[in-house]
Amino acid sequence: MKFGTKAIHAGVEPDPTTGAIMTPIFQTSTYVQESPSKHKGYAYARGANPTRNQLQKNIAALENGKFGLCFSSGMGATDAVLRLLNPGDEVITSNDLYGGSYRLFTKVYERAGIKFHFIDLAKAENITPYITPKTRLLWLETPSNPLMRVIDIAACVALVKKHNIQVAVDNTFASPYLQNPLDLGADIVMHSVTKYLGGHSDVIMGALVVNDEQLYKDLAFVANSCGAVPGPQDSFLVLRGIKTLHLRMERHCFNGKKVAEYLRNHPKVGKVYWPGFNDHPNHDVAKKQMRDFGGMISFTLKNDSLENATTLMENMEVFSLAESLGGVESLINHPASMTHASIPREERIKNGLSDSLIRLSVGVEDIEDLLADLEQALKKVS
Numbered sequence: 001m002k003f004g005t006k007a008i009h010a011g012v013e014p015d016p017t018t019g020a021i022m023t024p025i026f027q028t029s030t031y032v033q034e035s036p037s038k039h040k041g042y043a044y045a046r047g048a049n050p051t052r053n054q055l056q057k058n059i060a061a062l063e064n065g066k067f068g069l070c071f072s073s074g075m076g077a078t079d080a081v082l083r084l085l086n087p088g089d090e091v092i093t094s095n096d097l098y099g100g101s102y103r104l105f106t107k108v109y110e111r112a113g114i115k116f117h118f119i120d121l122a123k124a125e126n127i128t129p130y131i132t133p134k135t136r137l138l139w140l141e142t143p144s145n146p147l148m149r150v151i152d153i154a155a156c157v158a159l160v161k162k163h164n165i166q167v168a169v170d171n172t173f174a175s176p177y178l179q180n181p182l183d184l185g186a187d188i189v190m191h192s193v194t195k196y197l198g199g200h201s202d203v204i205m206g207a208l209v210v211n212d213e214q215l216y217k218d219l220a221f222v223a224n225s226c227g228a229v230p231g232p233q234d235s236f237l238v239l240r241g242i243k244t245l246h247l248r249m250e251r252h253c254f255n256g257k258k259v260a261e262y263l264r265n266h267p268k269v270g271k272v273y274w275p276g277f278n279d280h281p282n283h284d285v286a287k288k289q290m291r292d293f294g295g296m297i298s299f300t301l302k303n304d305s306l307e308n309a310t311t312l313m314e315n316m317e318v319f320s321l322a323e324s325l326g327g328v329e330s331l332i333n334h335p336a337s338m339t340h341a342s343i344p345r346e347e348r349i350k351n352g353l354s355d356s357l358i359r360l361s362v363g364v365e366d367i368e369d370l371l372a373d374l375e376q377a378l379k380k381v382s
């Protein structure tokens with residue numbers, strides 16, 4: 001099946017009792033059994049729920065994976081992966097990460113005795129000096145948040161596989177429509193379902209997809225033991241959202257390209273970060289591992305001051321000033337004070353995330369209105 005057909009049909013069956021074409025919301029905490037040792041596959045809803053099960057199958061199919069697991073947030077999904085580690089284990093990851101991932105790694109898991117190496121992964125070979133016998137996990141985020149850096153997933157996998165290191169990819173920015181890390185050799189794909197998969201800014205959810213059955217069982221054990229599972233209503237909303245993922249992504253990519261090009265040609269705009277530009281440092285990698293370049297763009301103003309950036313953000317009318325991304329509506333965000341405020345300033349600046357960087361999540365509105373909005377707000381900056 002091709003992507004759009006899978007988005008609509010994979011994992012979902014008409015309800016066997018009524019024929020309802022839409023997956024029912026099984027709003028129940030428990031299930032009546034015939035006898036103590038006999039049930040219909042469902043015993044207690046922390047362990048399994050039919051609405052959630054269909055969603056898990058659907059997301060797994062979109063990532064060309066065998067097993068999917070949903071969590072109550074993207075961070076819940078990431079947390080489940082890290083719970084597979086033991087004190088003394090080491091993780092290699094990039095120095096341009098979602099702020100919440102950085103916070104979970106440094107504030108929660110460093111305290112639990114896990115060591116993290118935050119390095120520049122623009123070149124896969126940068127990993128080699130950090131590999132030790134204790135390295136267990138390589139955590140990748142590509143394209144990265146917010147600097148839109150691109151990491152060569154297949155090259156990283158090739159480097160670490162012989163050392164028995166698992167590779168997990170946060171695929172939130174690309175969505176399964178643009179990139180499928182399992183096909184490139186990764187062991188685990190993670191999503192903040194909150195973003196493109198949900199797509200309508202009305203649900204917080206996370207997901208993991210894997211091919212290895214033992215790894216799936218280990219993660220399912222964590223999900224059930226630790227309990228960060230999503231509810232059936234949210235599972236329904238995401239199943240519904242995913243049915244238009246391919247249509248939304250097409251428009252996100254179309255609008256993203258137009259906005260990126262518009263910004264790059266604007267005299268008041270400084271640097272524009274978008275992997276679709278020919279001169280993006282890893283454009284060739286992006287072209288190879290992604291189907292298109294998406295609607296996430298970061299930029300600075302030529303008169304690069306926090307004050308000027310603030311003027312722009314306060315004067316946008318169609319773009320809303322808000323955290324998050326991947327919804328149908330266009331958002332503008334100030335990473336330094338919003339999504340990435342949990343990264344210490346010194347660390348942030350060192351990694352190229354300036355105080356004045358602006359991030360856009362380009363939505364699926366009409367492009368003319370998005371460009372006109374940028375035009376009127378840019379008139380107000382110096």
Ligand SMILES: *Cc1c(COP(=O)(O)O)cnc(C)c1O
Pocket residue numbers: 073074075076098100101141145170172173191192193194195204205206
């Ligand atoms: C939002 C986000 C997360 C965290 O997901 P939540 O659903 O907010 O918990 C992780 N990674 C990336 C890249 C994100 O954008």
